[in-house]
Each structure stands twice: as C-alpha cells, then as structure tokens.
Amino acid sequence: xxxxxxxxxxxxxxxxxxxxxxxxxxxxxxxxxxxxxxxxxxxxxxxxxxxxxxxxxxxxxxxxxxxxxxxxxxxxxxxxxxxxxxxxxxxxxxxxxxxxxxxxxxxxxxxxxxxxxxxxxxxxxxxxxxxxxxxxxxxxxxxxxxxxxxxxxxxxxxxxxxxxxxxxxxxxxxxxxxxxxxxxxxxxxxxxxxxxxxxxxxxxxxxxxxxxxxxxxxxxxxxxxxxxxxxxxxxxxxxxxxxxxxxxxxxxxxxxxxxxxxxxxxxxxxxxxxxxxxxxxxxxxxxxxxxxxxxxxxxxxxxxxxxxxx
Amino acid sequence: xxxxxxxxxxxxxxxxxxxxxxxxxxxxxxxxxxxxxxxxxxxxxxxxxxxxxxxxxxxxxxxxxxxxxxxxxxxxxxxxxxxxxxxxxxxxxxxxxxxxxxxxxxxxxxxxxxxxxxxxxxxxxxxxxxxxxxxxxxxxxxxxxxxxxxxxxxxxxxxxxxxxxxxxxxxxxxxxxxxxxxxxxxxxxxxxxxxxxxxxxxxxxxxxxxxxxxxxxxxxxxxxxxxxxxxxxxxxxxxxxxxxxxxxxxxxxxxxxxxxxxxxxxxxxx
Numbered sequence: 001x002x003x004x005x006x007x008x009x010x011x012x013x014x015x016x017x018x019x020x021x022x023x024x025x026x027x028x029x030x031x032x033x034x035x036x037x038x039x040x041x042x043x044x045x046x047x048x049x050x051x052x053x054x055x056x057x058x059x060x061x062x063x064x065x066x067x068x069x070x071x072x073x074x075x076x077x078x079x080x081x082x083x084x085x086x087x088x089x090x091x092x093x094x095x096x097x098x099x100x101x102x103x104x105x106x107x108x109x110x111x112x113x114x115x116x117x118x119x120x121x122x123x124x125x126x127x128x129x130x131x132x133x134x135x136x137x138x139x140x141x142x143x144x145x146x147x148x149x150x151x152x153x154x155x156x157x158x159x160x161x162x163x164x165x166x167x168x169x170x171x172x173x174x175x176x177x178x179x180x181x182x183x184x185x186x187x188x189x190x191x192x193x194x195x196x197x198x199x200x201x202x203x204x205x206x207x208x209x210x211x212x213x214x215x216x217x218x219x220x221x222x223x224x225x226x227x228x229x230x231x232x233x234x235x236x237x238x239x240x241x242x243x244x245x246x247x248x249x250x251x252x253x254x255x256x257x258x259x260x261x262x263x264x265x266x267x268x269x270x271x272x273x274x275x276x277x278x279x280x281x282x283x284x285x286x287x288x289x290x291x292x293x294x295x296x297x298x299x300x301x302x303x304x305x306x307x308x309x310x
Numbered sequence: 311x312x313x314x315x316x317x318x319x320x321x322x323x324x325x326x327x328x329x330x331x332x333x334x335x336x337x338x339x340x341x342x343x344x345x346x347x348x349x350x351x352x353x354x355x356x357x358x359x360x361x362x363x364x365x366x367x368x369x370x371x372x373x374x375x376x377x378x379x380x381x382x383x384x385x386x387x388x389x390x391x392x393x394x395x396x397x398x399x400x401x402x403x404x405x406x407x408x409x410x411x412x413x414x415x416x417x418x419x420x421x422x423x424x425x426x427x428x429x430x431x432x433x434x435x436x437x438x439x440x441x442x443x444x445x446x447x448x449x450x451x452x453x454x455x456x457x458x459x460x461x462x463x464x465x466x467x468x469x470x471x472x473x474x475x476x477x478x479x480x481x482x483x484x485x486x487x488x489x490x491x492x493x494x495x496x497x498x499x500x501x502x503x504x505x506x507x508x509x510x511x512x513x514x515x516x517x518x519x520x521x522x523x524x525x526x527x528x529x530x531x532x533x534x535x536x537x538x539x540x541x542x543x544x545x546x547x548x549x550x551x552x553x554x555x556x557x558x559x560x561x562x563x564x565x566x567x568x569x570x571x572x573x574x575x576x577x578x579x580x
Contacts, residue, residue, distance in 0.1 A: 035397035042453030049430035116320040131563040135531040136552040282426035
C-alpha cells in the first residue's frame with residue numbers, strides 16, 4: 001500500500017520544488033532586467049547609431065550635402081594617416097604611465113609597509129593625488145608647476161643653474177606622463193600595499209631564519225607573492241588610462257604626439273563637425289578596443305575567479 | 311646601527327611622501343595669495359593670506375556650477391545604487407543563468423570608449439532639446455558608472471554567507487524581505503563604498519560635461535577647464551576654484567580609504 005502512495009507524493013514535492021526554482025529564476029531575471037535594459041539603451045543603442053552615422057555623408061557645416069556615403073568615411077579615415085599616430089600615442093601614454101606608477105607605487109608600498117612615526121598620516125597624504133579632480137590636477141601642473149615663467153619646477157631648475165624648460169610645449173609627452181603617473185601612483189601603492197600586508201609573517205620569518213637579507217627576501221619571496229597584485233594594478237590602471245582625455249585637452253591639446261584616440265575623436269566630431277567621419281573613427285576605435293579588451297578581460301576573469309565563487 | 315638605518319628610511323619615506331604631496335600644498339597655498347604673490351618667482355611660502363581668490367569665485371558663477379555638480383553626482387549615484395544592487399544580487403546570490411556572460415557584458419561597456427558613444431548621444435540629446443540639461447547629464451553618468459558598480463557590488467555580496475540567505479528562505483522570507491532585511495544590512499559598508507566611488511567618478515568627470523553642457527547645466531570640471539583660455543593673471547583664483555572643487559572628494563577619500571581601495575580594485579583586493 002505504502003509503496004503505491006509514495007511515488008505521487010515525491011512527484012508532487014519535486015513538482016513544487018521545480019515550480020519554486022522557476023519562480024526563483026524569474027525573480028532573479030526580473031531584478032537583473034532594469035540595470036541590463038538601462039545599460040543597453042544608454043550604451044549599445046548609441047553605438048548602433050554610430051555605425052549608421054559612419055555610413056553617412058554628414059558634415060554639420062554643410063547640411064545640404066547630406067547623403068549615403070557607404071565606406072567613403074572609412075576610406076578617408078585610413079587615408080588621412082591620423083589613426084596610426086593616435087594609436088601609438090594612446091599605447092605609449094598608457095604604457096609609460098602604468099609603468100611609472102606601478103614602479104613608484106611599489107617603492108611607496110614597501111616604504112609604507114614598515115611601522116614608523118606618522119605612518120597613517122603619510123599614507124593619507126600620499127593617496128591625495130588620486131582623489132584630485134583630473135581637470136584640476138592637469139591645470140595645477142600646467143600653471144603652478146610646469147609653467148615656463150612662474151612654474152615651481154622651472155624655478156628649481158634655474159636655481160640648479162639650468163635654463164628653464166617649457167615643458168608642455170617642448171616635452172608634451174613627458175608632461176602628460178608626469179601628471180598621469182603622479183595621479184595613479186597612489187592607486188597602485190594602495191593595491192600593492194594590500195598585497196604586501198596579506199603576506200604571512202611566518203614566511204618572512206622563515207626567510208630571515210634561513211639568512212636571507214632584504215634584497216633576497218624581496219626578490220624570491222615577496223615579489224612572487226605580489227605578482228597577482230601587480231597584475232590587478234596593471235590591468236585596472238590600463239582600463240582607466242586607455243580612455244584618457246582630460247590632461248590631453250588641458251595640457252597639450254593633442255600636440256607633440258599626444259593625440260590619443262579619445263582626443264582625436266573629440267577633435268573630429270566637435271571641432272571638425274564632420275559627423276560621418278568622426279563616427280567612422282568611433283567604430284574603428286571600438287573594434288580596436290574590443291580586441292584589446294578581450295585579451296584584458298580574459299586575464300580579468302582569471303584574476304577575479306568569477307565562476308568559482310558560488 | 312639598525313636604529314640609525316630605520317631612522318634614515320623613515321626620513322626618506324617622509325621626504326618622498328611630502329614631495330608627492332607638494333603640488334597639492336602649492337595649490338592650497340596659492341588659493342590664499344594675491345595674484346601677484348601667486349605668480350612671483352621664487353615662490354613665496356610666507357605671505358599674508360587673503361580671501362580675494364575665493365571672493366572672485368562667486369563673480370565667475372562657481373556656486374551655480376558646484377550646485378550642478380552636486381545634483382548630477384548625487385542623482386546618478388542614487389540611481390546607480392538602485393539599479394546595481396538588485397542586479398548584483400541576481401548575479402551573486404540568486405541563481406541566474408549566464409552569470410559570466412552578463413558580467414562580461416557589463417564590464418565590456420566600461421571598456422567602450424565614451425568618445426564613440428558621445429556623438430550620437432550629443433545628436434539625440436540635441437534633437438530632444440536635452441542638451442545643457444543637468445538631469446540628462448545625470449542619466450549619462452548613471453550609465454557610465456553602472457557597469458563598475460555592478461562588479462563592485464557583486465564582490466561585496468559574494469561575501470554574504472549563503473547560509474544566512476538560506477535560513478531566511480526556510481523561514482519563509484519573501485524576496486523583498488530577503489534582500490532588504492537580511493542581505494542589505496550585511497553589505498551596507500559595501501554599498502557605501504560603491505556609492506562613494508560613483509560619486510567621485512561623476513564629480514570629477516570632464517569629457518561628457520564639457521560636450522553635453524554649456525551654461526545652465528555646466529559642472530565644475532569644465533568650468534575649471536575654461537581657465538585655459540584665460541588672459542592675464544589667474545593663478546590665485548584658479549587655485550581657489552580648484553581647492554573648493556577637490557575638497558569634497560579629498561575629505562570623503564581620506565575618511566573611507568580602506569573601502570575605496572577595495573571597491574576600486576573591484577573586490578580583488580581585500
């Protein structure tokens with residue numbers, strides 16, 4: 001008897017469980033949807049519109065010349081010869097800024113990992129450049145520090161007996177990298193410091209017992225441990241720096257090999273007013289970014305171990 | 311010997327840190343100088359402070375720009391939290407299929423050069439007569455920060471012990487109770503960190519504010535940027551304006567250092 005009752009009961013239970021699961025999934029989808037839809041509308045639709053624009057002959061200065069252009073805009077983008085220098089500028093600025101800020105960040109992280117008088121004050125002062133509005137930081141460097149006549153750095157340079165340097169006109173690339181490295185070093189320091197502090201004291205003690213000095217311990221114990229953190233620092237720094245616009249617009253206006261892709265697009269669209277061509281640039285930049293991003297995102301996912309969480 | 315070495319390293323650390331902070335000190339000092347004193351070479355470190363620079367900010371309309379900055383930053387931050395918390399919840403605690411794909415999608419929007427989307431945005435907003443509208447700018451900022459907010463929030467939610475959620479479910483808690491009463495209180499510090507970071511990003515944003523606003527909705531960064539075209543002496547007033555503009559973020563950042571790092575590293579650093 002009992003055996004004949006049991007199966008339906010189990011079936012009912014698993015049935016309600018399945019219904020419960022389905023309900024759960026529905027709720028989950030429902031609460032995910034607003035963010036997803038909003039993001040799709042605000043970021044993907046403009047991109048689709050960009051693709052459409054890129055096939056149009058459309059210059060805001062010549063409204064009567066409006067028409068379909070096919071691939072003409074792409075042809076003129078590749079013929080203009082502005083694309084490659086801009087890719088190089090973006091790559092160079094990103095690479096140099098990341099390199100310097102990670103390097104300096106490592107030095108600061110090691111120094112701040114010690115216990116010393118006023119350590120938390122020192123850390124607080126050090127992170128401040130990262131909190132400064134980038135536009136304000138660029139202006140501060142342009143006028144207060146790097147200016148040929150009244151800049152503090154030139155005052156120091158002439159005090160040392162050299163002639164003043166007009167940084168942002170003669171060394172535009174260096175000026176931009178200096179400002180960016182200054183702003184991003186604190187960020188790198190904090191990430192690497194977190195890495196250093198997650199290092200077990202027992203490991204360091206064991207190294208000391210084995211007679212390893214600071215240099216040896218750092219090279220063979222600390223650095224391998226930090227690798228993961230350096231990867232994160234480089235990756236996040238690159239994501240933020242690839243789109244850099246503010247210091248270019250304020251310091252150099254894209255002169256002297258500092259015309260990044262973001263600035264080039266801005267120049268074409270809002271100074272040149274050629275919508276079709278600017279859109280073609282936009283599409284090409286997005287395609288390029290997808291290539292870079294795919295590589296970076298792979299790393300990101302392995303670094304953040306997304307799937308394994310739950 | 312070891313003690314001297316330690317003192318030496320400490321001194322070196324302090325010299326480097328102060329050198330790094332020096333530009334900001336210059337900015338704050340110049341804000342309290344007269345134009346002539348600010349432009350003097352060699353730079354003066356002892357001077358009679360004046361509030362002239364700050365007084366001029368009102369004449370240049372800075373309070374209106376600050377107000378716009380506050381509106382756009384607060385509105386977009388609130389919207390981001392409302393959208394991102396449930397989404398991140400679905401991606402970390404509730405079972406959704408394709409978690410990876412969705413996360414991948416969100417973060418990929420962050421890679422997309424804003425410059426590529428700004429042109430149609432500009433033209434669409436122009437057609438809708440929403441250029442130079444602070445609420446439109448707030449929506450753009452919401453979109454800009456949403457991706458990173460979902461990622462950061464997810465990392466905070468991933469730390470909620472699953473047992474707590476399951477216990478609530480067994481007690482018959484509905485979805486709303488589960489999120490608002492059980493999970494949210496546990497991740498409140500995380501929500502605060504995400505909000506702070508979104509606020510900072512919006513407050514500091516220059517590119518879109520420059521292009522999508524003109525006068526009514528102009529925010530602080532493009533106002534500062536407009537000094538580039540200035541003539542005559544303006545270093546003191548520029549320094550005063552910059553000091554006011556950066557103060558809220560510096561204050562917030564100093565207070566919430568730890569959360570800031572964790573949030574910015576999207577949970578990869580504890």
